Amino acid sequence: MAIKNFLVKTKQIKKGKAGLNRQLRYIHDQNAPSHKHTIIKPLLSGNKLVNAYDERREMRMKLHLRGGGVSNHATRFIIALPSEIAHPTADQWKRILGEIIANVADVNGLDRRELAKHCEAVIHDESQSGKNSHIHLVMSNIINCTVIKGITQYKTTHAIKMAFNRAVKNVFKVDHRFYDPKNPKPKPSGRKKKKRRFKS
Secondary structure, three states: OOOOOOOOEEEEEEHHHHHHHHHHHHHHHOOOOHHHOOOOEEEEEEEOOHHHHHHHHHHHOOOOOOOOOOOOOOOEEEEEOOOOOOOOOHHHHHHHHHHHHHHHHHHOOOOOHHHHHHEEEEEEEOOOOOOOOOOEEEEEOOEEEEEOHHHHHHHHHHHHHHHHHHHHHHHHHHOOOOOOOOOOOOOOOOOOOOOOOOOO
């Protein structure tokens, strides 16, 4: 049975700038216990991601605007490819990421280059662990002092899935509509077994 999409997980990064910095440290941390057999490689480092919130706050202060606080500064996406297809090279991930950034920018009405400046992407190569290789993409929810709600919404996750599917087809000649996983996970039955009660 073919799969609907290749894997994309989405999570809001909470706790403001501290939460963002913690997440960035983690995805780059080669010494983290969960990264024991992972080869970490930088893929994209936008120079506007970390300070996007501070720039927006300074702009609002100059305009004497109150409120408008943002608790979730960024969104993290994990984009994973089944290991039986490939453990992509850095150049292959770069091509895939390029399509993703372009599609997200188009869906949200943003400039592609400007969006890239507000992103950080890291490759987690799992060729030595046997797991699925993936990239962590951290994308600012604030672009040029404006909160882009669409980045936090399903339309952006959907845009990433569509771009990822298309890129995998272009790079690896694998169409998700006809791809059959060799070791699919069993589907839960949805029914819980009732425990038998014995009368004493």
